[in-house]
Amino acid sequence: MTDSYETLKASIIALSVAKKYATLRDVLATMNAPDIASLFEDLEEVYVTRLFRLLPKELAADTFVEMDSDTQELLIKGFSDNELKEVIDELYVDDAVDLVEEMPANVVTRILMQADAEKRNLINEILRYPEDSAGSIMTTEYVELRPKMTAEDAIRQIRRSGIEKETINTCYVTSKKRELIGVVNIRQLIMAQSEVTMEEIMNGNVLSVKTTDDQELVAQQFSHYNLIAMPVVDHENRLVGIVTVDDVLDVIQEETTEDIEKMAAIVPQDKPYLKQSIFELWKSRMPWLLLLMISATFTGSIINGFENALQKFSILTGYIPMLMDTGGNSGSQASVTVIRGISLKEVDFEDLAKVIWKEIRVALLCGLTLAGANFVKLLTIDKYLLGLSGISVSVALTICLTLLITIACAKIVGCTLPLLAYKIGFDPAVMASPFITTIVDAISLLVYFKMASLILGIG
Amino acid sequence: MTDSYETLKASIIALSVAKKYATLRDVLATMNAPDIASLFEDLEEVYVTRLFRLLPKELAADTFVEMDSDTQELLIKGFSDNELKEVIDELYVDDAVDLVEEMPANVVTRILMQADAEKRNLINEILRYPEDSAGSIMTTEYVELRPKMTAEDAIRQIRRSGIEKETINTCYVTSKKRELIGVVNIRQLIMAQSEVTMEEIMNGNVLSVKTTDDQELVAQQFSHYNLIAMPVVDHENRLVGIVTVDDVLDVIQEETTEDIEKMAAIVPQDKPYLKQSIFELWKSRMPWLLLLMISATFTGSIINGFENALQKFSILTGYIPMLMDTGGNSGSQASVTVIRGISLKEVDFEDLAKVIWKEIRVALLCGLTLAGANFVKLLTIDKYLLGLSGISVSVALTICLTLLITIACAKIVGCTLPLLAYKIGFDPAVMASPFITTIVDAISLLVYFKMASLILGIG
Numbered sequence: 047m048t049d050s051y052e053t054l055k056a057s058i059i060a061l062s063v064a065k066k067y068a069t070l071r072d073v074l075a076t077m078n079a080p081d082i083a084s085l086f087e088d089l090e091e092v093y094v095t096r097l098f099r100l101l102p103k104e105l106a107a108d109t110f111v112e113m114d115s116d117t118q119e120l121l122i123k124g125f126s127d128n129e130l131k132e133v134i135d136e137l138y139v140d141d142a143v144d145l146v147e148e149m150p151a152n153v154v155t156r157i158l159m160q161a162d163a164e165k166r167n168l169i170n171e172i173l174r175y176p177e178d179s180a181g182s183i184m185t186t187e188y189v190e191l192r193p194k195m196t197a198e199d200a201i202r203q204i205r206r207s208g209i210e211k212e213t214i215n216t217c218y219v220t221s222k223k224r225e226l227i228g229v230v231n232i233r234q235l236i237m238a239q240s241e242v243t244m245e246e247i248m249n250g251n252v253l254s255v256k257t258t259d260d261q262e263l264v265a266q267q268f269s270h271y272n273l274i275a276m277p278v279v280d281h282e283n284r285l286v287g288i289v290t291v292d293d294v295l296d297v298i299q300e301e302t303t304e305d306i307e308k309m310a311a312i313v314p315q316d317k318p319y320l321k322q323s324i325f326e327l328w329k330s331r332m333p334w335l336l337l338l339m340i341s342a343t344f345t346g347s348i349i350n351g352f353e354n355a356l357q358k359f360s361i362l363t364g365y366i367p368m369l370m371d372t373g374g375n376s377g378s379q380a381s382v383t384v385i386r387g388i389s390l391k392e393v394d395f396e397d398l399a400k401v402i403w404k405e406i407r408v409a410l411l412c413g414l415t416l417a418g419a420n421f422v423k424l425l426t427i428d429k430y431l432l433g434l435s436g437i438s439v440s441v442a443l444t445i446c447l448t449l450l451i452t453i454a455c456a457k458i459v460g461c462t463l464p465l466l467a468y469k470i471g472f473d474p475a476v477m478a479s480p481f482i483t484t485i486v487d488a489i490s491l492l493v494y495f496k497m498a499s500l501i502l503g504i505g
Numbered sequence: 506m507t508d509s510y511e512t513l514k515a516s517i518i519a520l521s522v523a524k525k526y527a528t529l530r531d532v533l534a535t536m537n538a539p540d541i542a543s544l545f546e547d548l549e550e551v552y553v554t555r556l557f558r559l560l561p562k563e564l565a566a567d568t569f570v571e572m573d574s575d576t577q578e579l580l581i582k583g584f585s586d587n588e589l590k591e592v593i594d595e596l597y598v599d600d601a602v603d604l605v606e607e608m609p610a611n612v613v614t615r616i617l618m619q620a621d622a623e624k625r626n627l628i629n630e631i632l633r634y635p636e637d638s639a640g641s642i643m644t645t646e647y648v649e650l651r652p653k654m655t656a657e658d659a660i661r662q663i664r665r666s667g668i669e670k671e672t673i674n675t676c677y678v679t680s681k682k683r684e685l686i687g688v689v690n691i692r693q694l695i696m697a698q699s700e701v702t703m704e705e706i707m708n709g710n711v712l713s714v715k716t717t718d719d720q721e722l723v724a725q726q727f728s729h730y731n732l733i734a735m736p737v738v739d740h741e742n743r744l745v746g747i748v749t750v751d752d753v754l755d756v757i758q759e760e761t762t763e764d765i766e767k768m769a770a771i772v773p774q775d776k777p778y779l780k781q782s783i784f785e786l787w788k789s790r791m792p793w794l795l796l797l798m799i800s801a802t803f804t805g806s807i808i809n810g811f812e813n814a815l816q817k818f819s820i821l822t823g824y825i826p827m828l829m830d831t832g833g834n835s836g837s838q839a840s841v842t843v844i845r846g847i848s849l850k851e852v853d854f855e856d857l858a859k860v861i862w863k864e865i866r867v868a869l870l871c872g873l874t875l876a877g878a879n880f881v882k883l884l885t886i887d888k889y890l891l892g893l894s895g896i897s898v899s900v901a902l903t904i905c906l907t908l909l910i911t912i913a914c915a916k917i918v919g920c921t922l923p924l925l926a927y928k929i930g931f932d933p934a935v936m937a938s939p940f941i942t943t944i945v946d947a948i949s950l951l952v953y954f955k956m957a958s959l960i961l962g963i964g
Binding site for chain 1: 535536537539660663664673674691692695696710712727728729730731732733750751753754755757758761762765766768769770771777778779783784786787790791793794795797798801802804805806808809812815816819820822823824825826827829830831833834835837838840841842843845846849851852856859860863866867870871874875878879882891893937938939942943946950
């Protein structure tokens with residue numbers, strides 16, 4: 047696929063250089079907007095504006111929406127006012143809003159000047175909704191029907207107005223006050239006898255979200271109810287827009303990326319990785335690194351406190367990384383499983399006892415397996431093959447018991463912290479590997495030295 | 506929301522106990538299938554079958570599809586053959602396939618016996634496709650049109666057959682040999698003059714996937730092209746089914762969960778966490794724990810090799826956890842960012858040089874900040890406040906230079922390994938925190954002892 051893409055790109059460049067515009071127009075017209083957009087992002091600047099002008103109006107607008115903001119900005123700067131107006135007229139309101147949010151101030155002014163008054167008002171209205179709210183991702187283009195309309199009226203209304211609507215698959219029935227009272231899908235309209243009214247066929251049990259609801263909640267509703275569109279109402283239950291499933295796919299990807307970043311001790315960023323400057327990357331990575339480094343210092347001071355013990359049984363030092371790492375990994379497994387369970391709504395705070403009980407038993411199974419394997423390895427490979435003379439049965443016991451207890455503590459801490467964070471309204475994703483690892487490191491050392499003092503009589 | 510849910514549940518139980526079936530029927534009919542399904546999962550067994558029988562036919566089938574497999578099994582076991590047949594007749598083929606895949610063998614036999622011959626054949630056909638392929642998630646219910654049909658014919662055909670189809674929003678135009686040649690959406694049909702033929706309005710540039718394509722590829726196409734349905738063709742380009750966006754949402758969630766689990770050193774499982782037995786959890790967590798534990802042993806042996814140095818400068822031991830953890834966290838940040846970039850198709854192997862160059866600069870920024878902070882802390886807090894007499898300027902320099910170099914190595918290893926894994930066809934998600942941490946631990950210790958020998962003259 048990449049190869050054929052490279053071939054296509056090469057021939058388009060060759061055609062551009064040769065100024066074969068008629069051929070180019072035909073080639074581009076056979077392509078899909080997202081593919082043309084990717085192609086334009088890879089082309090040199092001089093070709094982009096020239097090729098864009100060859101696209102039919104509607105394809106041009108669709109392609110424009112799919113491009114990254116750098117290419118969009120480049121194009122807008124090359125546009126005459128008339129060209130800009132043509133593109134903006136073709137844009138859906140939600141796409142126009144996305145554009146305005148990405149562009150620098152001077153470009154935004156030009157865009158709003160070229161938009162007609164109605165569109166400008168709609169754009170400004172959506173811009174007022176809080177970031178990541180249902181209002182900010184909705185579009186105001188939908189089909190609105192009245193309860194007394196017949197199926198024939200409805201289809202006529204769709205034919206008259208529908209061509210501009212982003213989706214006509216679901217139509218909404220509203221009262222005179224524009225309150226949302228029902229939903230009719232296109233299937234029902236086509237199936238219905240022409241004289242049947244909307245109130246007879248509509249589903250009055252209609253799901254909706256409020257403009258101020260979080261986009262993550264909207265995405266959950268789409269998954270839970272298998273929707274392709276969802277109405278957005280204001281606080282008086284008046285219909286003000288719809289959210290469509292293609293935007294929800296983007297929301298899901300965005301929210302997942304945020305979760306994954308938080309789990310890796312990164313402060314989430316809006317931009318894709320390759321678009322972030324090194325200072326932006328630095329800013330998103332430093333806070334947690336610094337905080338975790340300071341916490342790790344405390345772990346270090348535990349070692350300092352047991353300096354004498356380690357001097358006497360220096361063989362113990364070499365097993366610190368293994369104990370800390372295995373503890374950290376065990377804890378991460380539990381925490382990440384629970385975090386994902388929470389975000390998929392499979393696990394809730396009420397399951398805490400069930401989860402802890404499960405993790406304790408898994409920890410014992412994992413701990414016994416690993417401790418057993420280690421015990422054998424210590425007394426065979428390490429003692430005889432590697433010739434570590436410091437290893438005795440009591441040393442091996444110290445290490446293996448520490449391992450068992452550390453794994454148990456790690457799993458309990460790992461599954462508990464995300465659920466507690468969730469309960470008190472913090473983001474559970476933060477309670478993942480890096481954070482858990484730091485806590486478990488300290489625990490493993492404390493257990494280690496406690497065991498050493500009990501079994502080996504030092505400390 | 507949870508509170509009102511608990512109230513609803515309580516009143517439904519109360520109504521069941523009081524045998525107010527007419528009231529229950531009315532209450533249930535106002536609810537959505539996914540909500541009824543959640544409710545049933547929480548109810549005691551005795552109520553489930555009884556309440557299920559109160560649901561209208563179509564709602565019963567929709568609810569059945571939304572329930573977890575335990576509740577489905579419970580219901581099927583309580584059904585008479587006739588009841589089972591009624592439910593199966595209402596199921597879409599893809600939902601019936603999902604059901605068959607989840608049930609134990611004896612239940613499957615009963616299901617297939619009650620399905621009519623046509624549905625049974627379709628189910629068996631889909632079951633033959635490999636797991637996680639496009640064929641395995643498609644449905645065979647779609648609207649198929651012919652190129653010479655007029656818009657009026659098409660709408661008549663939809664009215665005749667469409668009521669059974671899972672989606673009629675997109676219709677497919679096929680040749681006599683059933684080869685896919687175009688796509689028409691319902692909007693175009695409604696807008697068209699009644700005598701216009703399909704070949705005049707269809708889009709002949711139709712995107713499709715093959716039955717054997719991976720479901721992850723299908724999901725990517727949906728995101729990239731903003732689709733709500735996509736046709737699936739066999740290797741002769743004959744239309745055999747469609748995939749709808751609601752199934753794609755599930756695929757995205759499933760694939761993301763798998764990625765996240767791999768990043769946390771867990772072997773992915775199909776079942777939700779709370780449904781997994783402790784042995785299943787043990788099996789999914791042990792392999793990586795064991796492998797990583799063995800690797801960490803090598804790290805330990807580095808420490809053993811420098812036992813003498815540590816005896817002389819015992820102050821150095823206390824900073825090992827901080828160096829290892831900070832290195833691990835820095836590496837994880839880079840690897841997780843790159844892994845997510847790869848799965849969102851934002852980063853490719855060709856970007857390797859660009860990525861490494863970016864990470865080196867970010868590493869220097871982060872490293873200098875952290876090393877600087879540490880240097881000051883070592884010579885003030887640690888030396889005077891904590892009274893660690895072993896700390897000198899050269900010791901502080903050893904620790905801080907190690908930190909700087911470790912962070913640089915960690916970021917380079919962290920960003921390189923996932924891209925290399927991707928290039929040679931391995932899953933990049935495995936190259937995440939636990940794996941990177943283990944490598945970086947060893948690197949940090951090697952650098953530490955090298956620095957100690959250079960600056961402090963020991964080793």
